[in-house]
Amino acid sequence: MILVNSKGILSSFGYALRGIIYVIGTQRNMKVHLTAALLVVTVGLFLHLTSIEWLSICSAIFLVLIAESLNTAIEAAVDLATSERHPLAGIAKDCAAGAVLLAAIYSLVVAYLVFWPKISSIFFG
Ligand SMILES: Nc1ncnc2c1ncn2[C@@H]1O[C@H](COP(=O)(O)OP(=O)(O)OP(=O)(O)O)[C@@H](O)[C@H]1O
Numbered sequence: 001m002i003l004v005n006s007k008g009i010l011s012s013f014g015y016a017l018r019g020i021i022y023v024i025g026t027q028r029n030m031k032v033h034l035t036a037a038l039l040v041v042t043v044g045l046f047l048h049l050t051s052i053e054w055l056s057i058c059s060a061i062f063l064v065l066i067a068e069s070l071n072t073a074i075e076a077a078v079d080l081a082t083s084e085r086h087p088l089a090g091i092a093k094d095c096a097a098g099a100v101l102l103a104a105i106y107s108l109v110v111a112y113l114v115f116w117p118k119i120s121s122i123f124f125g
Contacts, residue, residue, distance in 0.1 A: 023072045029100070030068050037061045040111060053114045060107035067103040071096040 023030050044057055074096040078089045 019069065019073075023069050027068060027072055030065070030072075033061075033064050033068055033104075037065075043115065047115070047118045049114065056110050056114055060103075060110040064100070064103045064107050067100045071100050 024034065040057060040061065044054065049057065075093055078092050082089050
């Protein structure tokens with residue numbers, strides 16, 4: 001029984017991993033988000049962030065990655081539901097894209113609040 005359950009958990013993990021790989025492989029925006037995240041983490045290591053600052057940065061990064069994954073899922077579901085133009089299909093895709101934009105704005109606010117005081121003190125004393 002435990003073996004069957006753990007096999008189920010393993011396959012669910014495999015499907016989830018397949019989803020993540022699909023989003024990274026097919027969505028240009030996801031590659032942009034990951035590149036930005038790598039850059040931010042590199043700067044964060046250089047600036048010796050505190051735990052709370054890392055928590056804020058990681059929350060912002062993961063929020064954007066999660067939003068982009070859900071956006072891709074909604075686009076796929078809409079495209080499966082209809083190949084015709086339909087106002088509701090447009091609304092679904094626009095709202096999903098809006099969620100990614102909101103997450104991206106949040107991440108810019110977090111980056112500004114965390115990095116700007118440190119960078120300004122390095123350059124302007
Ligand atoms: N079936 C549809 N009916 C009505 N409007 C649609 C439909 N499909 C797409 N649209 C409109 O076109 C916009 C772009 O849709 P599309 O599927 O190309 O998304 P995208 O953001 O360009 O996706 P990708 O990230 O794959 O480039 C949507 O936000 C929506 O306004």
